Amino acid sequence: EVELVESGGGVVRPGGSLRLSCAASGFAFDDYGMSWVRQAPGKGLEWVSYMNWNGGIIHYADSVKGRFTISRDNAKNSLYLEMSSLRAEDTAFYYCVRAIAIAGTNWFDPWGQGTLVTVSS
């Protein structure tokens, strides 16, 4: 069974840092690009970052560029998101997702259960 399990969420003060992890299982992790997508409580989905299979292609949403860093360890079947200079507006559930790339498009399947990051003083 394909599964993604996030960890590392919690409460952090504004300006602080946090590292999220995503453990993947049930598929060949190094065959796929991966992304992080977040959802503020009661709000819609917002894409955060993408990394291709070998880390050669990385993209960030403008809202997190320069503050967040995506990385992966294919030997450990793991994806990471290093978050710094956190702001109240970064408060959200963070989902780890597998990107399926076909013919110039990408969709996300499956999604992890999410980990909650709360930025508050």
Next chain:
Amino acid sequence: SYVLTQPPSVSVAPGKTATITCGGNNIGSQSVHWYQQKPGQAPVLVVSDDSDRPSGIPERFSGSNSGNTATLTLTRVEVGDEADYYCQVWDSRTDHPVFGGGTKVTVL
């Protein structure tokens, strides 16, 4: 950046058909993907590439895409279909995905 527009809410009676739209400039030239998110749960892919259903998704879920509107159609709606539904495309100009704002489907 590319913008996807969804109605905030759709109401439907059990057993009837719900239609959820996703508007975008010439969206018919792009591949549209749809996700279902039930309360307290992570999103689940229900339609990819305009009209393909992943394994395990009922035939009651179908998608279409033409012109400036993509559509997710739920036939014979059940109470268990109550959820938020999001459309998504991959913006090739920015190499970023774009999500619609989501539509809350209420089964009356």
